[in-house]
Amino acid sequence: MSDPDRRKFLATCAIGGGVGVVAAVPLVRLVIDPAGKQTVSSPREPLDLGPAERFLAEPTKVEIIAPVIKDAWAAARDVVLGAAYIRRVGDTLDARSAVCPHLGCAVAFDRAKNNYLCPCHDSRFALDGAKMSGPSERGLDQLPLKIVGGRVLLTWERYKSGQSKKEPV
Amino acid sequence: MNRITAFMRERVGVTGTLEIQGGASFAYVFGKVLVMLLVVQAATGAALAAFYSPSSTDAWASVAYIQDQAAMGWLVRGLHYHGGSALVVIAGLHLAQTAVAGAYKKPRELVWWLGVVLLLLVLAWAITGLVLRWDQHGYWSNRVEVGIAAGTPVVGDTIQKLALGGNDYGNLTLTRFYALHVIVLPALVTVLVVAHIVLARRHGMTPMKSGNAVVPRWPNQALKDAIAMAIVFAVLLAFVVQQGGATLEAPADPTRAFDARPLWYLRWLFELREISGSAEQLVAMAVPAIVGGYLIALPILGRDNKRWLGGLAGLFAIICGLTVMSFVRDASDDDLAKRLGDATMRAGRARAIAKTYGVPASGGQDIWSMAPMWKARTLYAQRCASCHDETSKDRKGPIIAPGHGNRAWIGAFMKAPSSDPYWGKTKLANSEAKMAPVNAEPAQLEALVELIYAQSGATDVDVEKRDRGKGLFEEMCTDCHSLTEGVSGSGPNLAGVGTRAYFTSFISNPKSGVHMGADSSEMPRFDEELSIVERDAIAEYLVWLRTATPVDLNALGPL
Numbered sequence: 001m002s003d004p005d006r007r008k009f010l011a012t013c014a015i016g017g018g019v020g021v022v023a024a025v026p027l028v029r030l031v032i033d034p035a036g037k038q039t040v041s042s043p044r045e046p047l048d049l050g051p052a053e054r055f056l057a058e059p060t061k062v063e064i065i066a067p068v069i070k071d072a073w074a075a076a077r078d079v080v081l082g083a084a085y086i087r088r089v090g091d092t093l094d095a096r097s098a099v100c101p102h103l104g105c106a107v108a109f110d111r112a113k114n115n116y117l118c119p120c121h122d123s124r125f126a127l128d129g130a131k132m133s134g135p136s137e138r139g140l141d142q143l144p145l146k147i148v149g150g151r152v153l154l155t156w157e158r159y160k161s162g163q164s165k166k167e168p169v
Numbered sequence: 170m171n172r173i174t175a176f177m178r179e180r181v182g183v184t185g186t187l188e189i190q191g192g193a194s195f196a197y198v199f200g201k202v203l204v205m206l207l208v209v210q211a212a213t214g215a216a217l218a219a220f221y222s223p224s225s226t227d228a229w230a231s232v233a234y235i236q237d238q239a240a241m242g243w244l245v246r247g248l249h250y251h252g253g254s255a256l257v258v259i260a261g262l263h264l265a266q267t268a269v270a271g272a273y274k275k276p277r278e279l280v281w282w283l284g285v286v287l288l289l290l291v292l293a294w295a296i297t298g299l300v301l302r303w304d305q306h307g308y309w310s311n312r313v314e315v316g317i318a319a320g321t322p323v324v325g326d327t328i329q330k331l332a333l334g335g336n337d338y339g340n341l342t343l344t345r346f347y348a349l350h351v352i353v354l355p356a357l358v359t360v361l362v363v364a365h366i367v368l369a370r371r372h373g374m375t376p377m378k379s380g381n382a383v384v385p386r387w388p389n390q391a392l393k394d395a396i397a398m399a400i401v402f403a404v405l406l407a408f409v410v411q412q413g414g415a416t417l418e419a420p421a422d423p424t425r426a427f428d429a430r431p432l433w434y435l436r437w438l439f440e441l442r443e444i445s446g447s448a449e450q451l452v453a454m455a456v457p458a459i460v461g462g463y464l465i466a467l468p469i470l471g472r473d474n475k476r477w478l479g480g481l482a483g484l485f486a487i488i489c490g491l492t493v494m495s496f497v498r499d500a501s502d503d504d505l506a507k508r509l510g511d512a513t514m515r516a517g518r519a520r521a522i523a524k525t526y527g528v529p530a531s532g533g534q535d536i537w538s539m540a541p542m543w544k545a546r547t548l549y550a551q552r553c554a555s556c557h558d559e560t561s562k563d564r565k566g567p568i569i570a571p572g573h574g575n576r577a578w579i580g581a582f583m584k585a586p587s588s589d590p591y592w593g594k595t596k597l598a599n600s601e602a603k604m605a606p607v608n609a610e611p612a613q614l615e616a617l618v619e620l621i622y623a624q625s626g627a628t629d630v631d632v633e634k635r636d637r638g639k640g641l642f643e644e645m646c647t648d649c650h651s652l653t654e655g656v657s658g659s660g661p662n663l664a665g666v667g668t669r670a671y672f673t674s675f676i677s678n679p680k681s682g683v684h685m686g687a688d689s690s691e692m693p694r695f696d697e698e699l700s701i702v703e704r705d706a707i708a709e710y711l712v713w714l715r716t717a718t719p720v721d722l723n724a725l726g727p728l
Contacts, residue, residue, distance in 0.1 A: 039335025063424050071339040076531055083424035103316030105309055108426040119428040120313055135449050162320040
């Protein structure tokens with residue numbers, strides 16, 4: 001390539017590239033914006049699940065209903081976030097998130113076998129949440145639960161899936 | 170005709186005719202059929218986009234509307250969904266044909282690579298499309314797919330956040346997948362398809378037939394192409410009609426387990442994960458990379474080596490085998506069949522409700538609240554059934570069932586209040602405070618029944634009988650009961666018994682002096698447990714039960 005041609009080539013690239021970069025900056029910024037944000041949020045206060053005596057040794061499924069949830073531009077009341085299984089262990093209650101720690105599917109309590117089954121990849125969990133079989137890296141996640149004045153207060157938390165360490169999202 | 174052709178040629182700049190060495194063949198039709206299928210996807214997609222609403226509240230509702238209410242919506246949606254499968258099948262055949270013909274070899278490497286990339290884009294298209302329906306299938310499949318992507322070392326977390334549009338599934342998840350599905354991927358596919366075709370035409374067909382006969386593409390090959398397109402479209406259409414279009418499960422429900430299975434053409438990966446145990450994350454990442462790598466490397470490494478083609482055939486056989494294994498595994502699982510049956514029933518129910526009553530503005534997951542008395546029945550099942558349902562082992566109170574509180578029920582109660590269906594299971598029935606059976610002539614009993622029945626506000630009351638009942642009530646019942654509102658006695662106050670307000674009051678506090686009283690009631694108070702709206706809903710249900718039959722109850726459908 002001769003020198004004048006090379007100069008023209010470089011100038012074309014510079015102009016084209018410049019326009020591209022200027023156009024791309026706001027575009028990319030917009031597209032990645034939600035990645036760093038808490039786009040779906042609900043109050044962090046514990047949820048009142050009613051009197052403790054309603055929970056028995058066999059796990060009871062409770063739906064976690066957020067009084068209000070903000071989903072990007074929309075807000076909605078009484079939205080179901082997920083489910084937990086609560087069972088009585090002596091004097092205390094044990095709450096397990098129904099979110100499978102493997103890839104986040106909903107596990108269900110299998111009454112016939114007295115353990116939990118995740119239908120997506122057949123992970124099984126014992127009554128106490130411990131992993132029995134299947135690909136899950138850890139047992140069912142225990143959720144923070146308190147009994148105050150005879151009433152059950154549960155804090156809903158999501159944990160990262162697909163790893164052996166229990167770590168909040 | 171010739172003049173028009175000449176006119177166009179001069180202006181468009183196309184000269185000469187494309188020619189095929191060795192003659193026209195049905196082996197060459199697949200590319201054209203793929204273009205036809207892409208056009209079908211574009212046309213059906215545009216029609217669907219005119220109905221679809223990508224938000225977490227409206228997505229399922231709009232798809233259900235297309236499926237069950239818009240004219241031929243099910244057919245268009247079915248063509249779009251199964252058309253995606255057809256794309257994968259024909260793309261597979263196209264790939265096989267070009268591989269066998271050796272069309273990946275120099276100088277056609279770019280054509281081959283573009284084809285491989287297009288195949289990947291078609292799979293991405295399917296994945297981004299499935300989540301848009303926001304039903305149990307789309308939602309849970311996407312959770313698994315994004316979950317797998319999130320397992321990528323280092324960048325997994327970022328990928329997940331970018332895919333979901335934030336920290337969790339929501340409006341931004343749908344708008345993102347929608348933008349990918351209907352703008353980004355179609356634009357990319359269009360550009361790459363054009364490049365693929367332009368390059369393929371530049372190099373010409375790789376002949377599969379021997380001989381030097383050269384025929385023009387038009388009309389020899391064009392006729393064969395048209396026949397193939399017609400056959401494929403006819404098969405697609407017939408399949409869609411036979412299947413009743415695409416499936417639509419119940420709305421996405423983050424609390425309810427669902428047996429999420431990937432689309433059939435990704436089943437082999439699902440099966441591979443299934444059988445690879447703890448190595449599954451590695452397998453999920455590595456195997457697609459190996460298969461893709463093999464296809465990319467074919468033109469370079471396998472240029473003059475027949476064994477590479479054999480390897481490709483082997484790979485294809487393994488993929489087919491794994492796919493079959495996955496379906497066989499599922500088919501032999503009775504528990505799974507039962508769960509899928511339940512899911513299908515819920516889907517049908519949800520769609521029937523959506524069609525009849527509409528989907529609430531709060532979103533598909535609240536669809537059940539639109540069914541008559543669904544909320545009340547749910548609460549009843551959770552909070553009342555264990556003590557009041559006929560089938561409950563732990564029943565502690567009177568049976569509540571269709572016909573509860575009608576004339577027959579009241580009459581039988583009066584004759585034997587402490588019998589099993591009534592107070593029989595309660596402590597009250599075994600105590601001094603229990604009610605004595607009403608000892609009266611049949612005509613008197615009938616009048617008393619009518620009086621109590623009239624309290625419910627029923628419109629079919631026999632006024633004369635009721636008025637006779639009043640006198641009898643004064644004589645026989647007022648030691649314990651009263652019909653004057655607010656008066657407490659040793660037995661329940663019966664003013665307005667059977668009305669919605671009465672039931673709400675009773676459920677709120679059965680231990681109240683006007684109801685059972687603190688000593689005679691084992692039933693807990695529900696005024697703190699349940700909101701007034703919930704108590705009222707149960708009361709409405711109890712009123713409904715009075716005139717309902719078991720058939721009516723059944724017709725409300727499952728919970």
